[in-house]
Amino acid sequence: MLPPPQGGGCLAANVMQFARMLRRAGIPVGPGQVIDAQAALCHIDLTAKAEVHAALRAVMATRREQHEVFDAAFALFWRNPERAIAESVMAALDGARRQAEPQKPKAGSRRAAEAMAPRERREPPKQEPEREHLEAALLVSAEERLRKMDFEAMSEEEVRAARAAIARLRLPFDELPTRRFRPDPLGPRADLRATLRQSLREGGDLVEIARKRRRTRTPPLVVLADISGSMARYAAVLLAFLHAVANDRARVHVFLFGTRLTNVTRALRHRDPEVAFQMVANIVPDWSGGTRIGETLHTFNREWGRRVLGQGATVLLITDGLDREGGKGLAEEAERLSKSCRRLIWLNPLLRWEGFEPKAAGIRAILPHVDDFRPVHNIESLQALVHALSGPASQRRWRKAA
Template sequence: MAADHQIPTGRTADNIVGFARALRAAGIPVGPGAVIDAMNAVQLVDIGNRADVFTTLEAIFVKRHEHALIFAQAFDLFFRAADEWKQMLDSVPLPDQPRKKPQAGSRRVQEAFSQTQMTETPRAQAEELRLSVSDKEILQKKDFAQMTAAEIAEVTRAIANMKLPQAELRTRRYRPDARGLKLDMRRTLRGSLRTGGDIIDIRKLGRIEKPAPIVALLDISGSMSEYTRLFLHFLHAITDARKRVSVFLFGTRLTNVTRALRARDPDEALASCSSAVEDWAGGTRIATSLHTFNKLWGRRVLGQGAIVLLISDGLEREADTRLAFEMDRLHRSCRRLIWLNPLLRYGGFEPKAQGIKMMLPHVDEFRPVHNLKSIEGLIEALSAMPQLHHRSLTRSAA
């Protein structure tokens, strides 16, 4: 079979085509070219070796880090684990595990396989995305990690249309302003020369107001990847209106993706961010990443009253006094530090983890970031006038 390079037919070809349709229904873009490549590739591996087939199809169908988990779940659901695992399942029952928390994207995969028809009908999909008012209200409070592919597409469009009002920050510089409160002595005396020294027109100066810079530090560990991906859509949306947005991703290391996120197309921007990161959905080293940011980037991007958004669950494996020191240093370097934590979606959340205990005293606001309602609440907070001298810890729940 390895010597025959013709596109396979029969059950093998049907399985690959059906699997590709299932991946598309689950939210992974798979084109016809990738399907043909997969058909040719399976001829070069041992079709009876499950691991070889998994690795081969993953290399062809998975182009982004965030799709690896969805692919693994889809592969396990699509093929049997027994001797005849290669045969396509006629029906896939949903796993009955009410006590365990579903993995990110698991519901999306299960719904894709529960569809009776996997044929692609763009018009039908467009109709499904036209949600009713009640559906939109439910979508506002639904957790990002438990959304279907259609719901994530709807949320992505809603985030792309979000506008962040320009919360102006008063700087120390002045410019000519007829309503200003400060006398512009130089321009006033220069104007008096035209009237022989008589001061007729008094010129004034007013404060220059600029949007406060926003610096986002996003955790891309395995538990945060789904929330980070959708929050990147929000950052891309506000970057068009506020050019002073700096974005950093961190897992085991820190990566600056500010330039990559400035691409006009959101999909292209997120693809550039994914390709620039080597540790997506890996471990978490918050203290090390914050140390790198404070040392290399703090003075570059935290000037002029920057507002820092820290998106992380705070589950640091190596929580020690170094984490508290770096958080305190970051807090002192910015105007306001807002910590966005998806764990706040639980009503009975308590900061019991050691990392969270060390980080919490050094933030100004503690907010959730797990659904559309929480992002809208963040927009309201960012749109308010920054407080110049008052710092207070505020915990908000959405």
């Protein structure tokens, strides 16, 4: 434990205010870290801003994904007021000479700016018994409306609310038996090898028979999501669901495709959703373009199938089935994909229409090889998917209505 800081001044109060700002920005900073930060500042040169930055980040930002938010918050909080005024004046003069191009803010800067802004103090409204029931009813009706609203019909504010609700969904952890066993005194099978080894240790005397049980493991989950022009609105909202799934369970692989296949698994594993979505946007070159489902499935089967489809993998295929190539080679690739995985579930937003008929060539090519054909157009459909994944596979075969 480092010694507490000595001397007067307002440094301790500033460190405490900075810690509060970090907490509002989403970085969990506790009282112990504040004390350690104040003690660490006693062993460095306070006139060197780089040393102050390194000391505070080493104590307050303990995870790598927190560094971008910390850097943005540090730049906003620990700045010289006189220098900030001078820089603003120079920026205004420079802007009068030439119009600067708009720059996209870095990940974490928006959260730091929101945490830096002063919070408005609002007086608590007077509670009236007659209005409480009415406000609760309006809240429930708004949530119910959001659950059933189509993603394509949502406004930007409703999309943000839908992403927050989708991020709370969790897929069931179905366990499959493996070939390996683990020791278990109440196991259903006798472990003869362990029994003989124990008997030899006892000099050949009779010992209690050792038992074992088969190990279980969560199967891989592979997601193939269409990001073409007809699916861009849905894919933007479903990325929140895929990010939550990738951070909630192990062995999740996510691929996005339009005219080409892109593996975004590593990007979606980032804990911060804002940073994860920005990384996905930087590595996906064909967002809102055309779609070649047959070609992308061929690429996946050839380059990724053996890597990610082992041990009873479940595949979620998210697409409307509208192929620019007219379904060329799609039936063969869909059949190979179906035979390589334990379950193939097709999520199609077109299925939300009551009069849906599989008339497109791409839909007719994929449909015979899927185990489940479900809509994915609102929050309620995603909740139904979560419940369906925990049910028996034999009851999830789609049938055309008579």
